[in-house]
Amino acid sequence: MNTEKIQAKLRRFAQERDWEQFHSPKNISMALMVEAAELLEHFQWLTQEASSELDTEKLSAVADEIADVQIYLCRLADVLNIDIKDAVERKMKSNEAKYPADKVRGKAKKYTEYR
Amino acid sequence: MNTEKIQAKLRRFAQERDWEQFHSPKNISMALMVEAAELLEHFQWLTQEASSELDTEKLSAVADEIADVQIYLCRLADVLNIDIKDAVERKMKSNEAKYPADKVRGKAKKYTEYR
Amino acid sequence: MNTEKIQAKLRRFAQERDWEQFHSPKNISMALMVEAAELLEHFQWLTQEASSELDTEKLSAVADEIADVQIYLCRLADVLNIDIKDAVERKMKSNEAKYPADKVRGKAKKYTEYR
Amino acid sequence: MNTEKIQAKLRRFAQERDWEQFHSPKNISMALMVEAAELLEHFQWLTQEASSELDTEKLSAVADEIADVQIYLCRLADVLNIDIKDAVERKMKSNEAKYPADKVRGKAKKYTEYR
Numbered sequence: 001m002n003t004e005k006i007q008a009k010l011r012r013f014a015q016e017r018d019w020e021q022f023h024s025p026k027n028i029s030m031a032l033m034v035e036a037a038e039l040l041e042h043f044q045w046l047t048q049e050a051s052s053e054l055d056t057e058k059l060s061a062v063a064d065e066i067a068d069v070q071i072y073l074c075r076l077a078d079v080l081n082i083d084i085k086d087a088v089e090r091k092m093k094s095n096e097a098k099y100p101a102d103k104v105r106g107k108a109k110k111y112t113e114y115r
Numbered sequence: 116m117n118t119e120k121i122q123a124k125l126r127r128f129a130q131e132r133d134w135e136q137f138h139s140p141k142n143i144s145m146a147l148m149v150e151a152a153e154l155l156e157h158f159q160w161l162t163q164e165a166s167s168e169l170d171t172e173k174l175s176a177v178a179d180e181i182a183d184v185q186i187y188l189c190r191l192a193d194v195l196n197i198d199i200k201d202a203v204e205r206k207m208k209s210n211e212a213k214y215p216a217d218k219v220r221g222k223a224k225k226y227t228e229y230r
Numbered sequence: 231m232n233t234e235k236i237q238a239k240l241r242r243f244a245q246e247r248d249w250e251q252f253h254s255p256k257n258i259s260m261a262l263m264v265e266a267a268e269l270l271e272h273f274q275w276l277t278q279e280a281s282s283e284l285d286t287e288k289l290s291a292v293a294d295e296i297a298d299v300q301i302y303l304c305r306l307a308d309v310l311n312i313d314i315k316d317a318v319e320r321k322m323k324s325n326e327a328k329y330p331a332d333k334v335r336g337k338a339k340k341y342t343e344y345r
Numbered sequence: 346m347n348t349e350k351i352q353a354k355l356r357r358f359a360q361e362r363d364w365e366q367f368h369s370p371k372n373i374s375m376a377l378m379v380e381a382a383e384l385l386e387h388f389q390w391l392t393q394e395a396s397s398e399l400d401t402e403k404l405s406a407v408a409d410e411i412a413d414v415q416i417y418l419c420r421l422a423d424v425l426n427i428d429i430k431d432a433v434e435r436k437m438k439s440n441e442a443k444y445p446a447d448k449v450r451g452k453a454k455k456y457t458e459y460r
Contacts, residue, residue, distance in 0.1 A: 001118050001200040009207060016216040022390050025177075026158040026166035029151075030389040032184070033263060036144075036151040037382030039191075043141040044375040045367050047278070051141035054195070062140075063197045067206035069147070069188055070199055073181060076154075080169070082178045084185055085116040091182035092124060101131040137275050145274040148378060152267030159260040160252050162393070231430040233346050239437060246446040255407075256388040256396035259381075262414070266374075266381040269421075273371040281371035284425070292370075293427045296418060297436035299377070300429055303414055306384075310399070312408045314415055315346040321412035322354060331361040 003085065007078040010071065025080055032072035039065035118200065122193040125186065140195055147187035154180035233315065237308040240301065255310055262302035269295035348430065352423040355416065370425055377417035384410035 014020045042062050043051045054062060077084045129135045157177050158166045169177060192199045244250045272292050273281045284292060307314045359365045387407050388396045399407060422429045 001116050001203070003116050006203060006207070013207075013210070017214060017219050019219075024163035024166050025169075026161055026163050027389060029155045029158045029166075030260065030385055033148075033151045033155050034382050034386045034389060036148045036184075037379050040144045040148050040375055041379045043144045044372060044379060046141055048139035048141050051139050051144075052194070054140075059195065059197065062195060063202040064206060066188060066192055066197055066199060067202035069151075069184070070203050071206060073184055073188070077181055079167070080174065080177060082174065082181055084181060087178040087182035088116070088121060088185050091179060091186060092121070092128075095128070099132060104132050104134075142274060145270055145375065149267050149271045149274060152264050155260055156264045159257060159264060231346050231348050231433070236433060236437070243437075243440070247444060247449050249449075254393035254396050255399075256391055256393050259385045259388045259396075263378075263381045263385050266378045266414075270374045270378050273374045276371055278369035278371050281369050281374075282424070284370075289425065289427065292425060293432040294436060296422055296427055296429060297432035299381075299414070299418055300433050301436060303411060303418070307411055309397070310404065310407060312404065312411060314411060317408040317412035318346070318351060318415050321409060321416060322351070322358075325358070329362060334362050334364075 003074055003077075006071070006074045010075050011078060014075075023075065023079055025076060028072055028076040028079065032069060032076060035065060035068035035072055039069060118189055118192075121186070121189045125190045126193065129190075138190065138194055140191060143187055143191040143194065147184060147191060150180060150183035150187055154184060233304055233307075236301070236304045240305050241308060244305075253305065253309055255306060258302055258306040258309065262299060262306060265295060265298035265302055269299060348419055348422075351416070351419045355420045356423065359420075368420065368424055370421060373417055373421040373424065377414060377421060380410060380413035380417055384414060 014023055039062065042054075042058065042065065074084070076082075077087075129138055154177065157169075157173065157180065189199070191197075192202075244253055269292065272284075272288065272295065304314070306312075307317075359368055384407065387399075387403065387410065419429070421427075422432075
């Protein structure tokens with residue numbers, strides 16, 4: 001996924017509509033949150049099993065919400081001048097160190113405490 | 116950003132820790148939501164102006180939360196077998212059609228009603 | 231629960247700290263959201279069954295988060311001059327009409343579609 | 346606000362529809378979150394000033410969302426057997442101790458750090 005290209009498109013999209021005035025990091029973080037909740041909403045009354053067995057229509061609706069979250073995440077990173085790829089790589093390395101496999105493996109019940 | 120590579124790493128990360136049992140779409144959507152809220156939290160008491168002028172320390176903390184959201188978004192798409200890139204492209208096209216620039220431009224006050 | 235009394239206390243609490251300047255409805259809705267996510271976080275990796283069987287320590291932590299949500303909800307209603315009790319009564323009546331028991335009973339699988 | 350009475354009504358409401366099976370604390374915390382996001386959504390593109398000056402129609406829509414959050418909060422406390430009033434009182438006392446007025450007053454800029 002070319003995040004720079006997506007961000008350039010989103011920037012132009014906002015400029016063409018004179019919507020940049022609304023795109024403070026504060027506001028975008030709220031919009032992102034609202035989309036994350038719309039994503040969550042699809043799963044709220046489902047069992048965990050059912051949440052893995054969505055039909056085609058539901059799956060497509062969920063994909064749409066995933067896209068919305070991704071779009072606002074790209075936009076937020078852009079207005080803050082944060083490199084998502086770098087941030088993800090740094091975080092994944094830090095998670096490797098934080099949750100050593102041989103320490104937490106087989107201790108699934110303790111999962112929440114390690115997090 | 117190579118989402119497939121990130122997803123492969125996250126898959127291995129979960130496998131090595133025997134954490135796949137926790138990674139139902141339902142649960143991951145909750146984790147994503149929690150991270151989106153931690154991102155939001157950085158902005159909750161700031162003015163919109165101040166949200167654009169974060170100092171280095173704050174910016175680094177925000178980047179960490181953006182990474183967390185991105186990581187769970189990649190993981191969720193992976194367990195649901197959804198292609199994020201495709202979903203984003205489809206959504207951006209649909210947004211272009213939904214908010215025609217010449218119709219909404221200069222009508223910034225009506226922004227919320229178009230959304 | 232005497233919401234007027236709670237609201238009066240919260241008003242004084244904010245005044246004494248000169249924090250009213252931060253308490254715009256926008257900001258309070260964000261704070262409420264953050265607390266709702268902290269509440270959600272306790273349940274994110276639990277099975278539905280386990281979420282009903284919290285130990286005393288966890289239950290107390292959850293009660294704290296419920297309190298935080300309630301506090302910001304009272305505060306938000308106060309700054310907007312909305313009567314929570316009236317709003318709840320109105321909403322419950324509307325829900326009775328929206329989901330007639332004899333129409334949705336025994337159709338549990340259709341629950342999400344009725345909502 | 347008589348939370349016990351509201352909770353009794355909600356209990357009956359769920360029973361009459363055979364919806365108790367969906368009302369695990371985990372699921373209710375998700376539903377509460379979704380409502381909190383719908384509440385937030387009303388404010389996402391507004392300035393802080395505008396968020397204090399909602400017109401009647403908007404105010405009524407916001408009151409509806411506040412009611413939804415309150416309803417799920419009552420329901421969650423009920424299924425977990427938590428007394429909201431007690432929890433709120435305990436939390437407000439703890440907040441008094443945590444943020445001593447004479448220490449944080451006039452240091453509004455430090456607000457976020459005290460929180």
